[in-house]
Amino acid sequence: MRYRLTFVSGLAVGYVLGARAGRERYEQLRKAVRRIAENPAVRNAGEAAALSGRQAAAKAADAVQDRLPSPVSDRVRTVRDYRARAGSDWGAEAH
Template sequence: MKGKIGIAVGLAAGYVLGARAGRQRYEQIKQKAQQVWELDPVQKQVDKVAEFGKSAALAVPSVVWDGAKRVVKAINKGDSAGEKIDNAAAEGKKAADDVRKAAERDARKVADASAAADS
């Protein structure tokens, strides 16, 4: 479904940009697009995506923050400079993995929500 929507948007944009009918035709297309945008089914999907985006956007930064705190704590554990660097590097790798997993989890949620909306 995403591919079909992308093609439709691309074709519409190409037509609008390439149309030689002038300002009047552009205004007609713009008005129709606004009417479609304001339809209840479209706005319901917009609301769903907005709510999901808010929750997903909050998840990754908290994982990043937790990882940064763990790296700082790891630096303080070492006695020598080399140990501190090794501890920070090891904890940084773990934190990066956690961020990657959180981003993948959120991406799966978006894909699942999109698939549910399509059906």
């Protein structure tokens, strides 16, 4: 699924950048992409993917924490502490 999404995204970007259809077609595409992005099902899927990615990254960091050089380990700990104090996950803010 990831490869399909990447391909479709690349195709869309390539079309927009290489199209000679003009500004009107570009605006139509932009509105369509915005409608898709604002779809609650798409937003929920994106948030679920982001959450699972953060969980996987946390597991990976925990698994290799003792093998990391001290400066890297300290930086990971600092970022985790900052995010915990901020009470905010990346991408979770309403725009």
